[in-house]
Amino acid sequence: MARSPRWARAGLLVPAWVAIAVLLVPLLALLLRADWAGMPAQLAKPSVVPALRLSLLTTSATLVICALVGTPLAWLLARSTHRVTPWLRALVTVPLVLPPVVGGVALLMAYGREGVVGSTLLEVAGWSIPFTPVAVVFAETFVALPFYVLAVEGSMQGLDPRYDGLAATLGASPWRTFRTVVVPMVAPGIASGAALAWARALGEFGATITFAGNFPGRTQTAPLAVYVALESDPQAAIALSLVMLLISVLVLGALRGRWLR
Amino acid sequence: MSLKADITLTRGLLQLGIELSAQPGQIVAVLGPNGSGKTTLLHTLAGLIRCRQGRIQVAGALWDCPAEKVWMAPEHRRTGLVLADHLLFPHLSVVDNVAFGPRSRGVPRAGARSRARAELVALGLGGRLEDRPRELSSGQAQRVALARALATDPALLLLDEPLSALDPTTRAQTRADLGVRLRAFDGITILVTHDPLDALSLADQLVFIDAGRLVQQGTPREVIARPRDPYVAHVVGLNFLRGERIDGRQVDVAGTTVVAPEVPPVAAVCVTIAPSAVALYQARPHGSPRNTWPVTVSDILLIGQTARVSLTGPFALVAEVTTAAVADLQLGVGQDLWATVKATEVHVYPA
Numbered sequence: 001m002a003r004s005p006r007w008a009r010a011g012l013l014v015p016a017w018v019a020i021a022v023l024l025v026p027l028l029a030l031l032l033r034a035d036w037a038g039m040p041a042q043l044a045k046p047s048v049v050p051a052l053r054l055s056l057l058t059t060s061a062t063l064v065i066c067a068l069v070g071t072p073l074a075w076l077l078a079r080s081t082h083r084v085t086p087w088l089r090a091l092v093t094v095p096l097v098l099p100p101v102v103g104g105v106a107l108l109m110a111y112g113r114e115g116v117v118g119s120t121l122l123e124v125a126g127w128s129i130p131f132t133p134v135a136v137v138f139a140e141t142f143v144a145l146p147f148y149v150l151a152v153e154g155s156m157q158g159l160d161p162r163y164d165g166l167a168a169t170l171g172a173s174p175w176r177t178f179r180t181v182v183v184p185m186v187a188p189g190i191a192s193g194a195a196l197a198w199a200r201a202l203g204e205f206g207a208t209i210t211f212a213g214n215f216p217g218r219t220q221t222a223p224l225a226v227y228v229a230l231e232s233d234p235q236a237a238i239a240l241s242l243v244m245l246l247i248s249v250l251v252l253g254a255l256r257g258r259w260l261r
Numbered sequence: 262m263s264l265k266a267d268i269t270l271t272r273g274l275l276q277l278g279i280e281l282s283a284q285p286g287q288i289v290a291v292l293g294p295n296g297s298g299k300t301t302l303l304h305t306l307a308g309l310i311r312c313r314q315g316r317i318q319v320a321g322a323l324w325d326c327p328a329e330k331v332w333m334a335p336e337h338r339r340t341g342l343v344l345a346d347h348l349l350f351p352h353l354s355v356v357d358n359v360a361f362g363p364r365s366r367g368v369p370r371a372g373a374r375s376r377a378r379a380e381l382v383a384l385g386l387g388g389r390l391e392d393r394p395r396e397l398s399s400g401q402a403q404r405v406a407l408a409r410a411l412a413t414d415p416a417l418l419l420l421d422e423p424l425s426a427l428d429p430t431t432r433a434q435t436r437a438d439l440g441v442r443l444r445a446f447d448g449i450t451i452l453v454t455h456d457p458l459d460a461l462s463l464a465d466q467l468v469f470i471d472a473g474r475l476v477q478q479g480t481p482r483e484v485i486a487r488p489r490d491p492y493v494a495h496v497v498g499l500n501f502l503r504g505e506r507i508d509g510r511q512v513d514v515a516g517t518t519v520v521a522p523e524v525p526p527v528a529a530v531c532v533t534i535a536p537s538a539v540a541l542y543q544a545r546p547h548g549s550p551r552n553t554w555p556v557t558v559s560d561i562l563l564i565g566q567t568a569r570v571s572l573t574g575p576f577a578l579v580a581e582v583t584t585a586a587v588a589d590l591q592l593g594v595g596q597d598l599w600a601t602v603k604a605t606e607v608h609v610y611p612a
Contacts, residue, residue, distance in 0.1 A: 162348055165309045168335035169342040171365035171413055180361075184352040 030245065034238050042239035050217040051225035052243065055202060058133060058221060062140040062201040063194055066148040070197075071190065074149045075178055078156035079164070089153075096146040103142050104210025111138065111211075135212035136219050140201035148197035155189020156182065195251045202247065262320040262416055264449050268305050269314035277301055277473040281451075283466065288443055288450040290464035292457070292496055298473040299453040303419045306451065307342055308335035319449075320416045336365070338417075339448075341410030345422040347402040349394035355405050356381065356390040362413035373412075380408040384442060400431035404438060411446065418443075418450045424459060436462065457496045461485075469493050487610050489531060500539070500578050502532040503612060512609055517575035520551045521607040529612040536569065538606035539580035542599045543590055552602040554578075558594050561587065568592070572600060 035042070042048065077089055095103055111118040111129045121127050129135050159182065167177040183190065205223045212219040214228065222240055229237040262285040269278045277298045283289050291299050304310045306317060308324065316326040324333045341362075349358050359377035364370065381387060384404045394402055403423060410418060423439065424432045440463050443450050454460055460467055460481070467484050469476040469492065476490045488494035494501030504514035505528055512519045512530055519532060545553065556574035568587045572578045578600060582590075590598070 160348070162344060162346075163350070165304070165307070165335070166342055166344070166348055167361070167365070168309070169307050169338070169340050169419075170362035170409065171336050172361070173336055173365075176365055181350060185350070187352075 027245065030238065030241055034242055035235050038235060039239055039242075042236050043243065045233070045236050047216060047225055047229060047233070048236055048240055051220050051222045051240065054133065054136070054217070054220065055222040058136045058140055059198055059201040061137045062144050063198050065137070065141050066145050066197050067190070067194065070145055070148040070193075071152060071183065072178070074152035074193075075156055075182060077149070078153045078159075079161070092146050092149050094146075095142055096150070100143055100204065100206030101210055104139060104207035107135075107138055107142060107207060107211040111135070130211060131213040131215065131219060133212075133218060136208055136221060139207035139211045140204045143204050143207055144197040144201040147200050148193045151193030151196055152186065152189055155186045155193075158189075159185055192255050195254050199248060199251045202244065262448065264317075264319050264417060266306065266317045267315040268302065268312050268317065270301070270305065270310065270312050272301055272310065275301060275473050277305075279470060279473070279475055281468065283449045283451070285449060286447055287466055288452060288464045289466040289468055290452045290454055290460035291468045291470060292454060292460055292493075293470040293476075294492060295455070297471050299470060300421055301473075302470070303342075303421050303451060303453055306417060307340045307419055308333060308338050339413070339415050340417045340419055341413055341415035343403075343406045343410045343418075343420045343423045345426045347394070347399075347406040349397075349402055349405055349409070351394055354391050354393060355386065355397070358394065358405060359409045359412050362409060366413060377408070377412055380412045381405065384408050384438060398431070399427055400435045403427060403435055407439065407442065411442070414448075416448050418446060418448055420450065420452045420454075422454055423452070424456065425454070439463065457498070460496070469496075487531070488533065489612065494533060498536065500534040500536060502534075502576055504530055504532050504609075506530055510604075515576050517554065519607060520604045521609045522605050524609045525611050527611045530609050531612045533608045534578070534602055534606060536579045536581035538602050539572075539578055540601050541570065541580055541582060541586065541590060541592075542601065545599050546601060551604060552607065554600050556598055556600045558592060558596045558598065560594060561592055563587075572598070574600065 073092070077085060077092070108115060108130060110116050111121070113119065113122055113128055113130065118129060121129065129138065163181055163185070164177055167181045172180070203223055204221070205227070208219070208221055209224060214220050214224050216225075220228070222244060226237045226240045226244075229240065264281065264283045266279070266281045268281070271277070275296065275298050279298070279302055281289070281302075291302060293299050301310060305312060305325070311332060312325045312327055314327055316328070317324040319339070322333075323329070323331045324338055325331065350361065353361065356374055356377045359380055360370075360373040363373035363376050368376065378387070378390060381390060384407065386401060386404055386408065389397060389401060394405070397405065407423070424436055427435055436459065443463060452459065452464060465480060466478065467481055468478045469484075469490060471490070471492060477484060477488065477493050484493060485497045488497055488499060488501055491501050502514045502519070504512040504519065506524050506526070507513050507518065509524055510520055510522070512521060512524055512532055514532060521532070524530060554574045556572040556578065558570055559573050560571035562569045563584060566584055567581050568584055570580045570582060570592060572580060580600060
């Protein structure tokens with residue numbers, strides 16, 4: 001096939017290059033403005049280390065919760081033929097498209113001191129969730145769980161349902177089938193769902209600042225610390241941003257082969 | 262340990278209504294065209310589909326009976342299922358695949374693995390215990406699937422076209438292995454197949470179903486001698502005609518008289534003629550047998566030294582002739598011929 005002249009393809013090439021520039025220029029700028037020599041000192045600052053530690057802790061907790069409750073939900077959604085299932089699936093996707101700040105407000109209405117659940121919790125158990133590390137985990141789970149469930153459900157739907165029936169005839173209960181057949185067989189899907197959910201939790205900003213606040217060492221996660229540092233200490237903000245960029249690239253690398261071709 | 266099943270259900274366009282019974286040690290082959298309900302029947306016995314009406318009773322235990330509100334979940338039934346695709350668990354070794362059933366039924370790990378090992382050794386797979394399923398050939402994988410189904414000591418072994426996905430050479434060998442293993446199995450085997458050779462070489466009871474209904478059942482010998490349905494006759498390789506008795510020697514088939522040595526004294530009769538008993542001539546033979554009909558060749562299929570010639574005429578017939586005869590008669594599709602059948606080769610019995 002003869003190639004069309006260059007000018008004929010310009011109509012496609014120009015917007016395509018613009019798109020690439022839109023994505024790449026900011027990232028390059030971040031790398032260019034970084035003070036590479038001072039990087040270790042920046043990362044050792046008292047505002048940086050606790051934020052990173054908190055982010056690591058809360059996102060790990062989020063991931064565990066997603067796996068524990070999200071995997072069974074994904075399996076039920078994947079295999080249910082009930083007529084409410086499509087509605088339930090739509091419901092799961094809502095936090096995916098909801099502005100995170102709205103999610104934070106909703107969390108306050110539910111678990112705040114005056115909240116629907118929160119007021120009872122405070123009265124009965126004396127627990128107050130908002131503005132604690134637990135609230136950070138709530139916020140992160142709220143935004144990350146849909147990513148996890150949808151990714152895992154997708155791979156579970158690809159699993160031949162005859163495997164379920166066969167395992168049942170062999171004497172396996174639904175729980176045993178889930179644990180010893182389904183989960184191992186969709187392990188790659190679970191891994192990519194976990195990576196997506198974790199990346200989403202790491203970047204969580206709006207719901208966290210609304211529901212958990214911005215207390216250094218307690219609820220100030222890495223993205224919040226970046227935002228705060230940008231005013232007073234831009235180099236610390238850049239250093240933290242680069243750490244998160246590195247992590248994102250590593251996550252993308254872990255998904256390679258599934259999403260990159 | 263006997264099976265008594267009476268199953269009624271609707272699934273899509275299929276209306277299934279089948280009664281089935283079998284004794285321990287029996288191998289029952291279920292045959293029928295695609296979509297006739299064979300697989301649905303098997304899945305209902307396994308508990309993957311529920312009856313709408315009827316009852317399934319195995320070894321004295323009630324498995325499914327909507328009228329009495331009894332339904333046993335598949336994991337509590339004693340069945341073993343083998344499908345056309347082996348569907349081995351890809352993340353488990355061969356021995357762990359086979360041990361999966363006993364493990365699920367509460368046998369401790371060591372016991373389950375030794376049971377699995379014994380089952381695999383019996384099927385000649387003692388050297389592949391720690392392999393992954395993807396390292397096996399299709400025939401080996403299917404034998405592992407059989408071992409996995411048998412390792413739970415099922416009362417009902419359900420085989421759904423177990424050989425259909427194998428290539429011809431592997432199929433013959435696997436069929437032989439399957440035969441040996443099934444004869445040592447003391448439960449009931451239900452074998453769904455559309456390959457007559459599977460049914461005739463493995464089963465001691467044949468059940469033919471069509472459109473969800475039982476068409477005929479009996480031992481292979483009975484079915485070969487007296488098919489009662491065109492599909493059954495096709496499976497056992499006979500020409501099958503329905504007719505009406507004229508007298509003790511003659512039958513009216515679609516307006517044409519067919520002469521037989523003997524016609525039973527009932528109005529409606531079935532007529533079978535072996536394809537090898539049909540002789541073909543280019544010109545009407547003189548002093549010929551009384552069963553002589555003008556026919557037209559509609560298809561020719563060569564199988565080794567013989568040819569199966571499909572014919573249209575007063576009724577459809579298949580003639581089996583030698584390849585030499587094909588050359589001598591210069592047979593071709595659309596050619597007009599004369600077919601004759603000796604009266605002694607015509608078999609007539611009540612419909």
